[in-house]
Amino acid sequence: MNLIHVVGARPNFVKMGPLYQELIGRDEVSQTILHTGQHFDPEMYQIFFDQFSLPRPDIELGITGASVNEQLSKMLSAIDNILSSLPPSVIVVYGDVTSTIAAALAAIRYSHKIVHVEAGLRSFDQTMPEEINRILVDRIAHRLYVTEQSGLDHLLNEGVEKDKVVFVGNIMIDSLYRYIEKTKPPYEVEAALADGREYAVLTLHRPANVDSPSRLKNIFDGIAQIASQYPVVLPLHPRTRERCQEYGLDLASIEGLILREPIGYIDMLSLVRGAKVVLTDSGGLQEETAAIGVPCVTIRDNTERPSTIECGSNRLVAPTSEGIIFGVKEALIPNPDMHVPPLWDGRTAKRIAEDLLEFYASRESICA
Template identity: 45%
Template sequence: MKILTIVGARPNFMKVAPLHRAFLAQSTIESKIVHTGQHYDARMSDVFFNQLELPKPDYYLGVASGSPTQQTAEIMTKFEVVIQAEQPDWVVVVGDVTSTLACALVAVRMGVRVAHVEAGLRSGDRKMPEEINRILTDNLADLLFVTEQAGLDNLHREGIPDEKIKFVGNVMIDSLAHYRPKANELGTVGRLQLTHGEYILVTMHRPSNVDMPDGLRAIVQIVTEAAMHNTVLFPMHPRTSANLIQFGLMDQLTVIPNVRLMEPQGYLEFLNLMEFALAVVTDSGGIQEETTYLQVPCLTFRDSTERPSTVTLGTNILLANLNPFTVATELASIRKGSRKKGQVPPLWDGATAERIATCLIFD
């Protein structure tokens, strides 16, 4: 059985690494990786391949930067050639990025079965391009691998047949559990002369937060106030950095005492920084899950989350807007020890990829 697994953007890499290992462990599976190139910045792509010990992709589509529509069209055109050459039994897509939907569309149109890893997640906000990608991919897929109970509920409500749905757990946690010792050996926290539990880690990249001056000014204020009490680490997504410069706000950040502006970090470096932070302030999806597993307080700037178990079971607190006062209040509570105590959701046990491989073999 031949499987083509798709990667395109940073969150995909951490999900595909355990899948590829699990596929290689099965003598009946031939596993090949297709990298669309959706994240073309080496800081956001190549370093993850190296650290996650993924082989050189069997195919690199080299998609150019552009709008989601432009990238979708280019991915579809180039991936069609790959399917014609390989004639796979399965195309495995992960997450909710442009590459996920584009490759699923091509596979279905060419009669190849599609498995969607991390299926069923819904934010309820169709202004998010990821939400559209999730809904459409789930309706195209032949097998839907679900991470949490909310995913099951969503798919059942949308009328997806039970036989297509498999509750398997979270492959993102497979990577975290596998590479956590290696991240600790790397010792990024010590190398940066940080003290465990005494710094705040900030990441912001969503267009709704970083594409307008008001959002960026709020982020600057949040960082400024947090730095009055703790060292603040701010690894900057290229989009965030470019917009701070464009709107003339970068200089305000560079002069704040106790703030360390950083290049985007590798997976292992970021994992080590996340594990020993006092708190993480973010708008990321995957970080909500990782902090829940690590039992680190997480403040998430989103109107809604497609990962509700991180809120209902985990350590995540959802904040509907970039309100500096709210952040200051939450961080003050965390400093006093009034941190949210969470638990790890079911099947987030590091063995999800093996369960997925078994399902694909016997389906």
């Protein structure tokens, strides 16, 4: 089986790592890593290859910057050129980013089989580019691996054939369980935190939040009030930094807000593990906090990960100062019923690998 992992954005690497490692040493599998370049900042991707002990990508397209549509066009053309000259392969795509849809659209023209890891998630908000990507990839993929019950339900309700869909659990949690023992006390990661001091962690990057001056200001008005009670550590996403500069928002003036450059996976996990509460618009952090039992406040109008709410770790709040303040207050109330969602057990990569080999063996046409 010639298997090609297509990655491009930071969350893709966390999802790919466990599956790549699980398939190493299997004589029947040849693995190739294709990196589109969607996240080109070394802090946004190279550190993941280092920390996950992954080899350099076999193919690096270096497609960076530009608008989403321009990125998609360039990726589609470049990936198409690569796949057109390869024998029938299994193309594994992860999540919902531009690189994911580009690879799937390129592969569908040929005899390659498309595998979607993290299929079926839905926010039902089609103003989000990620939502469109999810829907389109799920419609054309040949094998769909879902992380939670809602994903399975959505796909079956949309008419996807039942035998294409497999509920395997959350592969991001494989990475978390594998590396959590390497985490350090948060005060070693963040010098401004005294040993044992309570603090919050914030991440913010989604266009719906950061591309609106009024919404972004409103969010940081709420964060300022939280920061007056607990230090708030903010590893600043490049997009958010640019928008704050463009809108004249001086984050450095917010007392208690600790600004940092993007940090590596293990350092971030160290901060999250020790936090009193996490505030985010990231899908991955909603999942990671659910797995380790840290209260999470999701600053969005919707979430495609309802299992994190159902398990009691996550609260969805409006992106307003009032919503944030209320959400943190609610999140800090102890919840004895908090639990980890089903199959988020660190063995998802093994389940995917075994099913992939079975899937490949059962479809002789893939080798034709």
